[in-house]
Amino acid sequence: MSLSRPLPPPDVPGADDLPLVVDLDGTLIKTDLLAETASSFLIEQPGRAYRLFGWLAAGRTTLKARLAEDTRVELASLPYNEELLVWLRAEKQRGRRLVLATASHHTLAQGVADHLGLFDEVLGSDGATNLKSQAKCDALVARYGERGFEYVGNDWPDVAIWRGAAQAHVVSRSRRLIEAARRQGNLGRVLDDGRLSPAAGLLRAMRPHQWLKNLLVLVPLLAAHHYDSALGVMQALLAFVVFSLTASSVYLLNDLVDVGDDRHHARKRRRPFASGQLSLVTGWLAWPLLLAAGAGLALLGLPPRFIGALAVYFVLTLAYSFRLKQVPVVDVLSLAALYTLRIVAGAFAVSVELSFWLLSFSMFVFLSLAFIKRYSELYAARQAGQSQPLRGRGYIQQDLELVSSLGSNAGYIAVLVLAFYIQDAHTARLYAHPTLIWLACPLMLYWISRAWLIAHRGQMHDDPIVFAIKDRASWLVGALLGAVFVLAKVL
Numbered sequence: 001m002s003l004s005r006p007l008p009p010p011d012v013p014g015a016d017d018l019p020l021v022v023d024l025d026g027t028l029i030k031t032d033l034l035a036e037t038a039s040s041f042l043i044e045q046p047g048r049a050y051r052l053f054g055w056l057a058a059g060r061t062t063l064k065a066r067l068a069e070d071t072r073v074e075l076a077s078l079p080y081n082e083e084l085l086v087w088l089r090a091e092k093q094r095g096r097r098l099v100l101a102t103a104s105h106h107t108l109a110q111g112v113a114d115h116l117g118l119f120d121e122v123l124g125s126d127g128a129t130n131l132k133s134q135a136k137c138d139a140l141v142a143r144y145g146e147r148g149f150e151y152v153g154n155d156w157p158d159v160a161i162w163r164g165a166a167q168a169h170v171v172s173r174s175r176r177l178i179e180a181a182r183r184q185g186n187l188g189r190v191l192d193d194g195r196l197s198p199a200a201g202l203l204r205a206m207r208p209h210q211w212l213k214n215l216l217v218l219v220p221l222l223a224a225h226h227y228d229s230a231l232g233v234m235q236a237l238l239a240f241v242v243f244s245l246t247a248s249s250v251y252l253l254n255d256l257v258d259v260g261d262d263r264h265h266a267r268k269r270r271r272p273f274a275s276g277q278l279s280l281v282t283g284w285l286a287w288p289l290l291l292a293a294g295a296g297l298a299l300l301g302l303p304p305r306f307i308g309a310l311a312v313y314f315v316l317t318l319a320y321s322f323r324l325k326q327v328p329v330v331d332v333l334s335l336a337a338l339y340t341l342r343i344v345a346g347a348f349a350v351s352v353e354l355s356f357w358l359l360s361f362s363m364f365v366f367l368s369l370a371f372i373k374r375y376s377e378l379y380a381a382r383q384a385g386q387s388q389p390l391r392g393r394g395y396i397q398q399d400l401e402l403v404s405s406l407g408s409n410a411g412y413i414a415v416l417v418l419a420f421y422i423q424d425a426h427t428a429r430l431y432a433h434p435t436l437i438w439l440a441c442p443l444m445l446y447w448i449s450r451a452w453l454i455a456h457r458g459q460m461h462d463d464p465i466v467f468a469i470k471d472r473a474s475w476l477v478g479a480l481l482g483a484v485f486v487l488a489k490v491l
Helices: 033-044 050-057 060-070 082-093 106-116 134-144 156-163 175-183 198-206 208-223 230-257 280-301 304-322 330-350 356-383 397-422 425-430 434-456 464-470 472-490
Strands: 020-022 098-105 121-125 150-153 167-171 187-191
Touching: 020 082, 033 050, 033 060, 033 098, 033 106, 033 230, 033 280, 050 060, 060 098, 060 121, 082 098, 082 187, 098 106, 098 134, 106 121, 121 134, 134 156, 150 156, 156 175, 167 175, 175 187, 198 230, 198 280, 208 230, 208 330, 208 356, 208 464, 230 280, 230 304, 230 330, 280 304, 304 330, 330 356, 356 397, 356 434, 356 464, 397 434, 425 434, 434 464, 434 472, 464 472
Parallel strands: 020 098, 020 150, 098 121, 150 167, 167 187
Antiparallel strands: none
16 A cells, blocks of 8 residues: 555644554564464473463463563564555654554563664563553553554554544554544554455465375275275265365464474465464464364264374374474475375275385385475575575585485386386286386486476475476376376276
């Protein structure tokens, strides 16, 4: 929206010289410091999560004070509202007095003020007072007088403060909130809060485009040629839905855990939680609900062995999110195992025998893709001139060439496994002309070599699966692979 400012109300001469009081949570920053500190506490000290309820029972002021003492939030990397900062810097340059007034704990607010270097005064909650809504209004009126200040806020509790302000500046997309401020007759600037609706933000954080990965649960059904079984197809499709819900719950939890690291990443900083477009509270409420929905569907319609595989997938994902991703080599082995577990679960869902060749091929090809992911991150860090280890990972710049070697070798071993599969006696029983499957080998060699070539050129998305989904050549190779297996079956 435009930064042009309306003239001050006629009954407030010289309003531009009044102190400009700015709210913090949802206004100056797109997130909420109470949610940030509570999320940090849950991640760093999950075994003490019960303490949150005790502190809350003692009052919100106690909760804020204890969280401010017991957690560390990197204030410099918080998602600040840049449009608002542009205006505040201009006002500061004019000599305007800027005041930060927030319901967040005073020590956190002071840290934000110190980082920005814009504010002349900081008001925040302490162990006795929750500086919010009417309490904040009373404090500001006592300090500056009725209509002796302008106030920048973003939410309904700020309406009470706008009543006592000379001008009401709104940082929000809510038409109802803007209209409520307008009805008071003192509406000033209206700025965008840069946030998505909860539904849109949650859908984006669930990463529905990543559900294509869960099509792997259909592979055992197709590989065993049981696609003529209506029950098998229904169970495979149900397994796909269950894995998609479970995977989305994992994506939400992983993004909550990684929010601090993501804010330092060139692309991941735009993720909903890291960018402040979606509340952390929404994430903590949504991920267990999605997990429960997936588990409920599995219990209703899928075999116990599938449920066991799903449980192993979830536990391994938790281990990866909290620890394994920080251990070199173990991290990529874990990623490859998570992909292979989808195939294992798919076989359990439709009650077909697991193929040694299919599992071996899956493990090696997805190990190669996992190494591409790490290679791309290392390459981007090198291009940006970063010499320190990857944030949140266990790799250093000297590992770049080794990662490339290990990953490309894993990809070529996957093609070798495919070649051995063609010679297997079981393959001869499944296909009329198994020798035609040899055509799949050069196709896979081309695709893997091309993927690594693109990665070496620095053009690979940090998630090669997402890259493949958007890559026309990958779709063409996939179609040709499918045609090869169909021809080997029917000719």
